[in-house]
Amino acid sequence: MCQLVLIILCTVFFTLILLGCSNGDDLVPVYTGPAPDLYWSFDDETIEDSTVHDVTINDYNGTMNSGVADGEEGIAGEAVVFDGATGIINGDLPKTNTFTVSVWINPASFPTAGDVREVAVNLGNGLGTWEGWLVSVRHTETIGFCVEGGGGVSNEKRVVTQSGVPLGEWTHIVGTMSSSAEEIRIYCNGVFQESLSLGFKTINFGTVDLVLGLHSFFENYYFDGALDELAIFNDKVLSDKDIKSLYAVGHAGQPIVSP
Numbered sequence: 527m528c529q530l531v532l533i534i535l536c537t538v539f540f541t542l543i544l545l546g547c548s549n550g551d552d553l554v555p556v557y558t559g560p561a562p563d564l565y566w567s568f569d570d571e572t573i574e575d576s577t578v579h580d581v582t583i584n585d586y587n588g589t590m591n592s593g594v595a596d597g598e599e600g601i602a603g604e605a606v607v608f609d610g611a612t613g614i615i616n617g618d619l620p621k622t623n624t625f626t627v628s629v630w631i632n633p634a635s636f637p638t639a640g641d642v643r644e645v646a647v648n649l650g651n652g653l654g655t656w657e658g659w660l661v662s663v664r665h666t667e668t669i670g671f672c673v674e675g676g677g678g679v680s681n682e683k684r685v686v687t688q689s690g691v692p693l694g695e696w697t698h699i700v701g702t703m704s705s706s707a708e709e710i711r712i713y714c715n716g717v718f719q720e721s722l723s724l725g726f727k728t729i730n731f732g733t734v735d736l737v738l739g740l741h742s743f744f745e746n747y748y749f750d751g752a753l754d755e756l757a758i759f760n761d762k763v764l765s766d767k768d769i770k771s772l773y774a775v776g777h778a779g780q781p782i783v784s785p
Contacts, residue, residue: 632752660741700769
C-alpha cells in the first residue's frame with residue numbers, strides 16, 4: 527500500500543514538473559491594456575540615423591541630436607542615454623487633457639537644489655511658462671509628474687514619488703491626468719504613489735511639441751541619464767491593473783508591443 531501511494535505521489539510530482547516546463551512561455555508577462563498612441567522602444571531596429579521611429583501605426587517619430595547616444599542596454603532591448611548637457615529628442619504628438627505617460631528612467635545624477643526641473647519628458651511648454659506637462663528628476667532624488675494649467679505658478683500642480691529612486695538603476699514611472707476628474711496621479715514601479723486635485727480641466731498648452739531631455743521653456747535643465755520604453759496614451763487614463771501590467775512587462779525585459 528505504501529509503495530502504491532509513493533508511486534502515485536511521484537507520478538503527480540513529475541507531471542507537475544512537465545506541465546510547468548511545457549507552459550514556461552505562459553509565465554512571460556504580456557501587456558494586454560489599451561494600445562499606446564506613441565511608443566518609442568528605442569531599440570536598434572527602431573532608430574535610423576537620428577530618427578526615432580514610433581512603433582505604433584500613428585508614426586509619431588522623433589529626432590535626436592548628438593547629445594543622445596543609442597544602442598545602450600535598456601530595461602527591454604536597447605535604450606537612449608542623454609549627456610546631461612546638450613542631449614535632446616524632439617517629436618510630434620497631439621496635445622490632450624486626458625492622458626497617461628509611461629517611461630523607464632535610469633538617472634545618472636540628481637540636479638542641485640536650485641535645479642528642481644531636470645526634465646526627462648515634457649510636452650507643450652513654449653513661449654509662455656506654466657503651459658504643459660512634464661516628468662522630471664528632482665534634487666530630492668525623487669521623480670515628479672507635473673501639469674501646468676497656464677497663467678502662473680499657482681496653476682502648476684505636481685505629484686511626487688514617495689521615496690527617492692536609485693542612481694544607475696531602472697525605475698518605472700507612470701503619470702496620469704483625467705480632465706473629467708480634474709486629477710493627476712503618479713505611480714512608481716507599478717505602485718500608486720500620490721494623487722492631486724487640480725481645480726481645472728484643461729492645460730493651456732504652449733507651442734512646443736514633445737521634448738525629451740530638456741525643459742523646453744527654461745532650457746537649462748537637462749536630463750542626465752537613460753530613458754527607455756516611452757509610451758503615451760492620449761485620451762486614456764490607464765487602470766491600476768494596466769499600470770502594473772506595464773511594469774511587469776518591462777521588468778521582464780519585454781517590449782510593450784512588438785516592433
